[in-house]
Amino acid sequence: MSATSTTTNFTTYPDSQGYFGNYGGIYVGETLMTPLIELKAAAQEAFRDKNFWAEYRELLQQYVGRETPCYFAKRLSEHLNNNNNRKNTAKPVDVDIETKIWLKREDLNHTGAHKINNTVGQALLARRMKKRCLIAETGAGQHGVATATVAALFGFECRVFMGREDIRRQQPNVQRMELLGAEVVSVESGTGTLKDAMNETLRYWSEVVNDTFYVVGTVAGPDPYPWMVREFQKIIGEESRRQMLEMTGNLPDCIVAAVGGGSNAMGIFYPFLNDKSVELVGVEAAGKGVATGEHAASINAGKIGVLHGAKSMLLQDENGQIHEAYSISAGLDYPGVGPEHAFLHDIGRIRYETITDNEALEAFQILCKLEGIIPALESSHALAQTFKEATKYRTILVCLSGRGDKDLQHVKEVLEK
Amino acid sequence: MSRLTRTFEKTRNENRAALIGYITAGDPEIERSFEIIDAACGAGLDILELGIPFSDPTADGPIIQHASSRAIKAGMTLRHGIEFVQKLRQKHELPIILFSYFNPIFAMGTKTFVREAVNAGADGVLCVDLPSEHSDEIMQHVQQPDIKNDEKTITINNTIHCFHFIRLIAPTTDTVRRNEILHFADGFVYVVSRRGVTGGNSNKIDWSGLKREIAEMRCETEIPLCVGFGISTPEDVQTAGTFADGVIIGSAFQRIIEEHPNTAKQSVANFITNLTARNKRNG
Structure with missing residues (x-):
């Protein structure tokens, strides 16, 4: 870098x-x-x-029940590599750059999330x-x-x-x-x-x-x-850093986490901020698509303002009235974001991408079927972005911030529509 | 000397507290709201706090929350509020303080806000969620006090205007902080009568504690000390008026507007007349 x-x-x-x-x-x-x-x-x-x-x-x-495992998602990794190879049949495939996806299992905490x-x-x-x-x-x-x-x-x-x-x-x-x-x-x-x-x-x-x-x-x-x-969440990143070094001998090339207010993301990113070889990717909820206006992408589509005690990036109109946020995930459904994220975005240390409801739902189902893990809809946004990053990095660590039991009813309703 | 300073000089000479009214601009809708506020100014308010609605009023109780929602729905904005000031200024000499949360001002741009507010004839700003130590975010655009009268001014088109930043002191504010706020205070100080949000009644006010606190503050400053939060009746005004330089009423007006939107103009004016009648100090 x-x-x-x-x-x-x-x-x-x-x-x-x-x-x-x-x-x-x-x-x-x-x-x-x-x-x-x-x-x-x-x-x-x-x-x-x-x-x-x-x-x-x-x-x-x-x-x-800490520490939580960093788990190598073998079947998911194989699936993504095969998929990406199939898509790229026109180009010669570099077999050495297969992506390995690791999951930081915050879903295994007592109460089911970070x-x-x-x-x-x-x-x-x-x-x-x-x-x-x-x-x-x-x-x-x-x-x-x-x-x-x-x-x-x-x-x-x-x-x-x-x-x-x-x-x-x-x-x-x-x-x-x-x-x-x-x-x-x-x-x-x-x-x-x-x-x-x-x-x-x-x-x-x-x-x-x-x-x-x-x-x-x-x-x-x-x-x-x-x-x-x-400070209370950075234990996620501290454990991950040690675990990845122990198990792979290296730091991950990329870390992906969902961002609503941004606590699981700040927790996993913070101990890696000074490791410039590690690309950090925060994922905001694009809801029905950023262009529709029904989303929760405060960094990608908001403006600086003051709400709930701090200056940060906010969804708001030109008169400074706050917009309602929307996402399929109730945990990302917030029109602001933590100020440290807004700052790390400004100075270019963290890249912020967006994932739609549909992309998150697809990732949710893939993880269920391939790994036997039901992820929270919040974490499914991070997974969906990871699928897009898969061709670019050898190892990607995803913050699986919570389990999806709470979302089952909601997902079922949406999928049946 | 600013309008605000002149007003407190006048009410002190008349041995009474200044009657300060907060009204949300744009409730129940823009034109009727202007008529209500215009009538209130004519009915005997000494100072107007013109409330700019915000979508997330975290320091306000249900009455002002609802008023804010109605006003936003009606299309009220900070720009309209400044237009209100301009129109009111053509008819009334009372000091007008723009009362807002910070985000609408920040979204307009603090420099633009100060120039336009001053141009329209506003006398200052009270920004609920901009604490004393952040006053410079707005006041950086207003010059430092000149030595003669200790008031902050801004010069636009060769005319000098005063523009005040009204600070608050709450029951939770500790003594060191309180004295710091009093040191920087400007215009008047809004002394919050009790914990919690705006609205409700005066049951939760510890009057003797409040009186004692105001007496303590008088040892630190000569700036007018005005009391607000939970003051809703002529009796409250009379009680607070015996020891405070000003009494602030807000939710009580908004309740009248909510309950009688069509006759609010007259009802608000009548209410002010009742308040004025009781706003006297014995002896």
Whole structure:
């Protein structure tokens, strides 16, 4: 990689004000300013404490089931190589550049996705700050379940805000949260999806902020959340880096991850940012196609703006009103993106591509049939992009961020149409 | 001296608090909204906070959320809001503060916003989600205070205009931060009466705590201190008016507009008359 000959250390962001280049910062009402400054100080203090991390790692190992495997998907790799060879019959085939696809199995975590890495960390911090109650926003319900789970584990009260429409679409996760002892609050405002749930959580938090910890589910929101959540998710990349070196003797040539808010992607990419030989590809949801306007591609089709406490790339109109996002995947259905992604896109360290609903659905089915793994629709976007990258790299590592059980009903309905 | 400073001088001389009204522009629709706001300005408001609707008002309760949705649906934009200011300025001398979330201003461009707002006759901006330390994102386009009157100004076509950045202090704001905000304060300070979002009633306000806090702040600053959030009745105005320099009413107006969109012009004006009648200090 000689194109970027600079010696930027990509892992030194954000700055002291919470900015990743032009993105990030704190943009909230005054009521939340002092609580956020206190949270930042508490996070910085905890992160310097070896015991904090020791407890975090112990819980991830014994309760969550880490480390998760990096798995060589042999049949999938063969399938893609054969397919690509067939397509390219006119050209001589270079048999030495067969692509090997590896899957980082975050779907094997307790509760079925990477989300719990973050909620364990934030629950430890909440306990340290002597808070009594956890609150969270959730779209598909995965982060809500992960928060309700750690609330049960630590004995916090828990309240999860979820859009009316998402409650309807994701009943099994609502039932899970309730079993775990959380109160699920239906958010009626707006279109009743993730953006509205986040609005309502911020509103509620400003009332109960003294004894309540807001567990944000992704690398978005005001400082310190983007880097705090990243620190709790970077274990994905740290493990992957070591595992790939042990098993293949090399770093992967390319890593692919889906990006909604972007926490699984930030988690797997971050420890590789300074490895310039590793191409990093984030995948946004193109929904019905970026040209249709029904998508969630904030980086590829958005503009810089301020929402939910930070400056980032947003889907919005020319008057600064936020658009509704759309994707078949409820976890990618958000009109913004974490500020660090917007920054890494600007400086060219990460490439951001888009995948449509249909491409994701096809990848979903292929992985089921060839590997016996049912992926989450979010992760299926990363897989679909991997299929497109297959000819270009020898080894590609895909972040399989979650399992697809939650999506079965939805996928069945769509496929039967 | 700015319109805002003159207004507080006047209300102090009259031994009463300034009556500050927040109204969402564009609710229930653009033309009727202008008529309602025009009537409110004529009915005795001392200062107008002209609300620009935003799709995701995270500091607002249901009443202003609904008002914002209706206004956006009606086609209200920041540009229309600035046109409102221009039209109001032809008839009214009261200070007008543009009250918005940051994204509509950012989308317009902060420099364009300041020039157009000032040109239209606006006296300042209150940006809900732009905390004190980020004020420069807007105020970089306004010159530093001149020594004579300590007010920030901008010169357009050889005319000097004042333009204020209104800061907020919340019950959660700690003392060190509060004093920093007071140090930079400009125009007046919006003292948030309680935690949570806008709207509701005054049940959750700890009046004696609020009074004490305002007294503490007076030791730090001479800038007018105005109280808002949850203030909805003439009685609330009277209570707050005994110790604050200004009293801010918002959701109560929006509720009238929501419940009586067709007669809101008259109802809002009547409500203001009732508020004004109780806005007196004894002795």
